[in-house]
Amino acid sequence: MTKYTVKSGGGRIKKRWIVLFLFFLLIGFATVVTVSSIDSSKDISEVITNIPNDKIFNFLSTENTKNQDELLNKIDKLNKKYFTKQEERLLKLEKQNKQLLQELKSLKTPNPSASIREKLIYLYPYDPHSKFPAYIWQTWKHGLNDERFDEKFRQGESQWAWKNPGFVHELFNDDTAHTFIKYLYQQIPEIIEVYESLPEVILRMDFFRYLVLYAKGGVYADIDTFPLQPIPNWTPENVSPNEIGMIVAVGSDSNSPDWKQESARRLEFGQFVVQSKPGHPILREIIASIVEVTKRKQARLVDNEKLRLTGSSNQRSLDISKWTGCGLWTDIILKYLNDYIQSGIFQIVSWKDFHELEIPKLVSDILVLPVKSFASDIEIPKDGKIEDPLAFVKHYAGKIWKTT
Numbered sequence: 001m002t003k004y005t006v007k008s009g010g011g012r013i014k015k016r017w018i019v020l021f022l023f024f025l026l027i028g029f030a031t032v033v034t035v036s037s038i039d040s041s042k043d044i045s046e047v048i049t050n051i052p053n054d055k056i057f058n059f060l061s062t063e064n065t066k067n068q069d070e071l072l073n074k075i076d077k078l079n080k081k082y083f084t085k086q087e088e089r090l091l092k093l094e095k096q097n098k099q100l101l102q103e104l105k106s107l108k109t110p111n112p113s114a115s116i117r118e119k120l121i122y123l124y125p126y127d128p129h130s131k132f133p134a135y136i137w138q139t140w141k142h143g144l145n146d147e148r149f150d151e152k153f154r155q156g157e158s159q160w161a162w163k164n165p166g167f168v169h170e171l172f173n174d175d176t177a178h179t180f181i182k183y184l185y186q187q188i189p190e191i192i193e194v195y196e197s198l199p200e201v202i203l204r205m206d207f208f209r210y211l212v213l214y215a216k217g218g219v220y221a222d223i224d225t226f227p228l229q230p231i232p233n234w235t236p237e238n239v240s241p242n243e244i245g246m247i248v249a250v251g252s253d254s255n256s257p258d259w260k261q262e263s264a265r266r267l268e269f270g271q272f273v274v275q276s277k278p279g280h281p282i283l284r285e286i287i288a289s290i291v292e293v294t295k296r297k298q299a300r301l302v303d304n305e306k307l308r309l310t311g312s313s314n315q316r317s318l319d320i321s322k323w324t325g326c327g328l329w330t331d332i333i334l335k336y337l338n339d340y341i342q343s344g345i346f347q348i349v350s351w352k353d354f355h356e357l358e359i360p361k362l363v364s365d366i367l368v369l370p371v372k373s374f375a376s377d378i379e380i381p382k383d384g385k386i387e388d389p390l391a392f393v394k395h396y397a398g399k400i401w402k403t404t
Contacts, residue, residue: 254267
């Protein structure tokens with residue numbers, strides 16, 4: 001007989017209710033989740049819808065700006081890199097062009113059958129519109145490190161450089177001057193031959209100043225000079241540097257009836273300090289004249305005889321002045337000023353036009369200064385203040401070359 005108990009029947013009914021409860025619980029949870037999802041999606045949509053359009057645009061614009069800035073920075077870096085390389089290439093190309101022009105210039109050879117003047121024009125043509133080159137040329141038989149270099153001259157030499165910053169200052173001795181002339185005039189061998197044949201140092205140094213100024217321009221100053229003012233001060237305020245091709249000063253202006261015993265000309269232009277543009281016709285003419293005079297002297301020599309100066313000290317000085325010095329220099333300047341094709345002056349110009357000159361005088365493209373400008377007799381002030389505005393250079397006039 002089968003036994004039933006209440007406990008056993010009650011357990012089955014309990015299990016059945018638990019299953020039903022769980023089923024409905026799951027259905028309720030699913031319903032809640034679904035409703036919540038729908039509400040959430042509606043809330044997000046409503047939030048986005050309620051955001052102002054300008055804020056959305058600003059947000060997107062900010063992002064675009066950041067991207068653009070990054071892109072522009074990258075482009076800027078590329079540009080800088082490119083232009084840096086481009087500039088380096090241009091500098092390199094410019095340097096190569098200068099070297100090429102220098103080499104071409106060294107190959108520039110005038111026609112051998114041309115006259116000495118034609119060769120000089122061909123080699124170093126004159127440009128009146130060019131600027132005065134910033135060169136200072138000096139010569140002396142001793143180097144700066146030589147103890148025989150006079151202290152007075154050493155001070156003057158250093159002052160030329162100190163008072164003119166930005167200028168190239170070169171001091172040549174006999175050997176370096178010779179080498180430089182051979183370099184500058186290698187295409188005109190007769191100039192080098194004449195230079196080497198001159199029998200005295202003073203003759204060669206006179207010739208040197210004309211040759212270096214003709215080829216390079218700038219300022220030549222004897223070693224026994226002391227600059228009182230910077231070179232740019234030499235030009236008057238009312239005169240444009242473009243109007244000037246050369247600056248000289250009266251070197252001597254004698255009223256003595258015996259002037260012929262002292263100098264080749266009554267009034268002479270000094271050549272111990274000269275400023276010139278390269279290729280100036282006056283320099284070309286004096287170079288050609290020295291070559292011609294020297295060759296005529298050589299033609300009169302007998303056998304192996306060499307050129308030399310003879311006579312008394314005074315006679316030798318006069319011969320030097322007429323051969324390469326102030327006498328010839330004065331003649332060439334006056335000849336130029338009286339050639340109206342070159343100077344543009346139609347009236348006669350003579351030494352009287354510069355006699356007792358007190359202020360600078362521009363004649364054609366030649367600025368002529370009074371004696372005191374390049375041969376001032378003032379004492380060198382310790383404070384450097386120059387009371388005379390026309391005192392530019394002190395010249396010791398020791399005739400140092402004539403004693404060598």
